[in-house]
Amino acid sequence: MAGFDQTLIQENVYILQAFLVMFAALLVDLCQKKIFRTLSKKAESTRNKLDDALLLSIPRPLSAIIWITGITFTSEIIHKATGAVILEAFIPLRDAVIVAALAWFLVLTIQQAEKSYLTAGKDIDATTLDAISKLARISVVIIAALMILQALGFSISGVLAFGGVGGIAVGFAAKDLLSNFFGGLFIYMDRPFAVGDWIRSPDREIEGVVEKIGWRVTLIRTFDKRPLYIPNGIFSQIAVENPSRMHNRRIKETIGIRYDDADKMQTITGQVEEMLKDHPEIDADKTLMVNFNSFAPSSLDFFIYTFTKTTNWEKYHTIKQDILLKILKIVEENGAEVAFPTSTIHLAEQDILKNP
Numbered sequence: 001m002a003g004f005d006q007t008l009i010q011e012n013v014y015i016l017q018a019f020l021v022m023f024a025a026l027l028v029d030l031c032q033k034k035i036f037r038t039l040s041k042k043a044e045s046t047r048n049k050l051d052d053a054l055l056l057s058i059p060r061p062l063s064a065i066i067w068i069t070g071i072t073f074t075s076e077i078i079h080k081a082t083g084a085v086i087l088e089a090f091i092p093l094r095d096a097v098i099v100a101a102l103a104w105f106l107v108l109t110i111q112q113a114e115k116s117y118l119t120a121g122k123d124i125d126a127t128t129l130d131a132i133s134k135l136a137r138i139s140v141v142i143i144a145a146l147m148i149l150q151a152l153g154f155s156i157s158g159v160l161a162f163g164g165v166g167g168i169a170v171g172f173a174a175k176d177l178l179s180n181f182f183g184g185l186f187i188y189m190d191r192p193f194a195v196g197d198w199i200r201s202p203d204r205e206i207e208g209v210v211e212k213i214g215w216r217v218t219l220i221r222t223f224d225k226r227p228l229y230i231p232n233g234i235f236s237q238i239a240v241e242n243p244s245r246m247h248n249r250r251i252k253e254t255i256g257i258r259y260d261d262a263d264k265m266q267t268i269t270g271q272v273e274e275m276l277k278d279h280p281e282i283d284a285d286k287t288l289m290v291n292f293n294s295f296a297p298s299s300l301d302f303f304i305y306t307f308t309k310t311t312n313w314e315k316y317h318t319i320k321q322d323i324l325l326k327i328l329k330i331v332e333e334n335g336a337e338v339a340f341p342t343s344t345i346h347l348a349e350q351d352i353l354k355n356p
Helices: 002-011 013-043 049-057 059-082 085-119 126-151 156-173 175-190 232-236 259-278 313-333 349-354
Strands: 198-201 206-213 217-221 227-231 249-257 289-295 300-308
Touching: 013 049, 013 059, 049 059, 049 085, 059 085, 085 126, 175 206, 175 217, 175 227, 175 232, 206 227, 217 232, 227 232, 249 259, 249 313, 259 289, 259 300, 259 313, 300 313
Parallel strands: none
Antiparallel strands: 198 206, 206 217, 217 227, 249 300, 289 300
């Protein structure tokens, strides 16, 4: 009886070994999570943002590697004891999962680094950072997919050859999709606008603030707060204005005075020009013109042409209002009046005598 029990224990000792392996994997996983949680909290107090990204990205992929290693080791123990052929599949599966976990780690690191640098308040172009992040993640995913296929026993050369033939068919079927993809790529490269810019197109009814530039569409928030999704391929076919990158804003106005005030025109235009030159919000280094312009049907017109220092839309209108009010004051101080459309009827003297 004792001999039978000893034989039974020897036959089932692999179960104990498998249990110990999985228990060890559990302990290692718990320990690494606690260690990296502590390290990540300490790293938050440092100025370097890359260590934060690394420490926050390690735990989950490392857990996957620990568990797949433990499961593979356990399957080898059971395979030697039972001879089950199906357990041999865990070795290539382990390699594939490890590659996928490493790719996962790199993708998480890139995402965390992008988020850390954006929230750090540094002078970093969000559009450029987003483009670099997306390209890096796509590259990692493609390389990892090829390595996983190789680990599972597929021929990489055959996959690439099939991809080349299939790419032609996909290219014809997804012409618009590829057009939008390359349109997004050209936006990132040429940078006609960035996230946060106010853009508009004279060719299409497109105007608003850029909120997001994706690989397929760009999200623009219109001034009435509606989201507008524009396929990136459209931007290669239309002209785009970017008022956010203006250096100045222009004030171009025409003011008319009465014909009766013709003798005061030169004085008025001279005083208006001096007022603009002395105005603190007018850029005197840019073109500044105040000239008598035309004999209109009901007025003598002069125009002002100048540029403000600010590009802010709200401040610009405040400055413009101040300048127009000062022009009205100058006109009034010279005893003149701003003209408005009038009609004068001249009657012959004989008509007046006939119809008194």
